[in-house]
Amino acid sequence: MRSQKDFPETGVATSELSIRCVEFHTYTAGGGLMSLVHRDRGSVLTLSVLLSSPAACEGGEFITWTRDGTRDGTEKVHHGMQRGDGIFFHSEKTHNVEMVTSGRRHSLVIELWRSCRATGREAEITA
DSSP: OOOSOSBTTTTBOGGGEEEEEEEEEEEETTOOBOOTTOOOTTOSEEEEEEOSOGGGEEEOOEEEESSSSOOTTOOEEEOOOOTTOEEEEETTSOEEEOOEEEEEEEEEEEEEEEOEEEETTEEEEOO
């Protein structure tokens, strides 16, 4: 990993980051994530990887928005991903998965946050 402030927009060096969570998401017909304000609060960077083929479902496209916060006056940014493609983004950026109308969509999501370092039996946040 790089050692300096590799992601200036976050103000955090990669050496300060560790994995917060790893999630396996499955969306079926009628499923999606279209909350008006969905963000990965508390994390710094998020990686979302499409594990299924786009042909395995209708809908379910990963989208972000031209501005964070409310969607009024903003436009969707479609990320036409293929199996194995990932998008790495600032966790506080509003992002969604459009409704799946048929089939299944699988993805892997990894969130990074500021590291903890072990000090005996306790962990100390280095923030």
